[in-house]
Amino acid sequence: MQKVLFAFLSVLKTFQQFIYSLKGKNVSDIQEERIISGKAWDEYCDQLKLAGATLAYPGTPKDSFNKAEGIRYLTRLTRAGLEAYVEYGDPEFPVLRRMVHETVKLGADNPDNYYFNAQINGHNEYRITGKRNTIDYIGFFTQNGSYGTTGGLAPCGVLQGSDLKVREDDTFEVILSQERKGENWLKIEDESSLVMVRQTFLDRKTEVPAELKIENLSGKAFPSPITPQQIESGLKMAGMFVAGAPLLFARWAKGFQKHTNQLPQFDPEVSNAAGGDADIIYYHSYWKLAEGECLKITVTPPKCDTWNFQLNNYWMESLDYRYFSVCINKASAKYESDGSIQVLVSHKELNHPNRLDTCGHLEGTMCWRWYRLAVGELPVQPTCEVISVNEL
Numbered sequence: 558m559q560k561v562l563f564a565f566l567s568v569l570k571t572f573q574q575f576i577y578s579l580k581g582k583n584v585s586d587i588q589e590e591r592i593i594s595g596k597a598w599d600e601y602c603d604q605l606k607l608a609g610a611t612l613a614y615p616g617t618p619k620d621s622f623n624k625a626e627g628i629r630y631l632t633r634l635t636r637a638g639l640e641a642y643v644e645y646g647d648p649e650f651p652v653l654r655r656m657v658h659e660t661v662k663l664g665a666d667n668p669d670n671y672y673f674n675a676q677i678n679g680h681n682e683y684r685i686t687g688k689r690n691t692i693d694y695i696g697f698f699t700q701n702g703s704y705g706t707t708g709g710l711a712p713c714g715v716l717q718g719s720d721l722k723v724r725e726d727d728t729f730e731v732i733l734s735q736e737r738k739g740e741n742w743l744k745i746e747d748e749s750s751l752v753m754v755r756q757t758f759l760d761r762k763t764e765v766p767a768e769l770k771i772e773n774l775s776g777k778a779f780p781s782p783i784t785p786q787q788i789e790s791g792l793k794m795a796g797m798f799v800a801g802a803p804l805l806f807a808r809w810a811k812g813f814q815k816h817t818n819q820l821p822q823f824d825p826e827v828s829n830a831a832g833g834d835a836d837i838i839y840y841h842s843y844w845k846l847a848e849g850e851c852l853k854i855t856v857t858p859p860k861c862d863t864w865n866f867q868l869n870n871y872w873m874e875s876l877d878y879r880y881f882s883v884c885i886n887k888a889s890a891k892y893e894s895d896g897s898i899q900v901l902v903s904h905k906e907l908n909h910p911n912r913l914d915t916c917g918h919l920e921g922t923m924c925w926r927w928y929r930l931a932v933g934e935l936p937v938q939p940t941c942e943v944i945s946v947n948e949l
Contacts, residue, residue: 585786592785597792604796605635611803616811618920623871630662630872634802637661638795641676646791650780651675651683653754653771662874664806664831665841665924668884669865671766673754679747681775683733685754689723690765694757694862694928697721697731700832701748710751710832714744717836732774755834757928759863759888805831806873810922813843818852820925820939838936840925844868844902846915851946852902856939857895860931863887866900866939868913869922876921881914905946 591597611617612627637656645652656674657666666672671692677683677699689695695718700710716731722740723729732739733752743752756766823839833839844852858864865886868876876883890898891910901912904919915921927936 588789589785591789597789601792601796604800605631608634608800608803611807614804614807614811616814617807618871622917626870626874627872630874631799631803633661633874634663634799635795637663638798641674642794642798643788643791646676646794647780647787648676648678648681648750649773649776651677651752651771651773653685653752653769659877659879663802665867665869665873665922666875667757667865667924667926668867668875668878669758669761669886671756671758673756673769675752675771677733677745677749677752679735679745679749681773682738683745683752683771684774685731685733685743685752685769685771687729687731687767687769689721689727689729690767692756692764692766693759694718694755695721695767696755696834696836697743698753698755698834699733699743699745699749700751700753701746702750710830711748712829712832712835713746713749715835716741716743753832757863759886803872809841810843810871810873813841813922817843817845818943819941820854820923822936822938836929838927838930840939842923843920844923845920846902846904846943847919848904849946850903851907851944851949853942853944854900854902854925854939855897855942856937857897858887859927859934859937861887861927861934862929864925864927866913866925867923868902868915868918869924870918871921873922876914876916876918881916883913883916885911885913901949903946907946907949909949 588597591600608631611631612624617623617627640654641656645654653673653675655672657663657672685697697714697716698712699714701713702711714733721729721731729741730739731741731743733743733745735745752771754767754769758764820840820842823841825833825835825838828839829835846852854866863886865884867884870876878884885900890900892898899911901907901909902915902923903912904915906912925939930936
């Protein structure tokens with residue numbers, strides 16, 4: 558259904574351009590008229606109203622607590638969309654910034670990750686300069702399309718941290734271009750719209766993220782004054798983002814309910830199309846526990862760079878990792894003598910080193926990840942069992 562919707566919007570855009578040409582006008586002329594008349598703002602507000610339909614999507618919880626979180630989710634995405642596509646939406650002068658963080662959450666955002674995004678296009682060349690610092694992992698990714706226009710973020714270029722050439726003073730530079738350049742190269746294409754930097758902590762309390770800056774090698778020294786075209790286009794993208802992203806992940810959450818309290822492997826093609834890392838194996842699912850119940854997860858991890866598991870609310874926002882234990886990883890977990898681990902998800906406090914807090918939620922989504930399996934290693938599906946807390 559979503560692909561049909563975005564295909565229809567593409568056809569509609571082509572039809573509108575044809576009508577404009579019959580009237581002797583181009584797209585820029587129409588964008589100016591829409592800014593002057595206020596129609597661009599009106600349609601942005603209409604898109605926000607349309608986004609509210611996600612709150613009533615089949616399968617969504619009906620209680621006031623989850624509805625309140627859903628409304629907050631939409632306000633967070635509204636803020637993120639305006640910052641990404643209006644305030645920082647100029648690919649001629651991109652800014653690396655945290656679009657997803659402690660108070661903007663999207664698509665099972667990883668509490669162990671420190672995300673940087675910048676808007677780009679495939680017609681320019683860019684350079685990222687930085688200092689590596691001590692964070693455990695860093696990776697650079699370019700993606701095509703957007704949640705608002707194509708319904709996802711198709712993978713393009715990848716530069717893993719293990720391949721990053723770092724100077725003796727801990728600094729480096731990465732070139733983003735269509736043709737290979739430099740010792741650290743990140744591919745872009747005509748359709749490229751986003752560069753994402755994923756940094757992953759093993760210990761958020763002690764590790765320091767990389768310091769990063771991006772510049773357009775094809776641009777001018779200073780930005781030009783804002784144009785009606787930039788604002789009209791930015792509002793349209795921001796509105797479609799707020800309407801499109803929640804719809805995508807509401808569909809995911811509804812599908813996860815088919816295997817509640819289990820952790821089957823997620824389709825990698827679907828994950829990659831939504832902006833996931835192709836070198837990570839994901840196990841997305843749904844959890845639901847009554848008072849007095851506990852979800853016991855048992856697994857012996859395969860050899861891999863790292864792994865983690867997290868709890869989310871229904872809207873696929875990670876639970877509040879600033880104040881509560883909602884995520885566990887390779888470094889923070891306590892292992893059994895045979896190398897296995899046991900994770901407990903419960904409403905009540907338990908005397909267990911690998912216990913995760915539901916933060917007042919009775920249900921939500923969850924995600925397990927294996928990062929970059931060692932050669933010859935196969936992914937392992939965790940075993941899940943709902944038990945009474947009294948059994949512990």
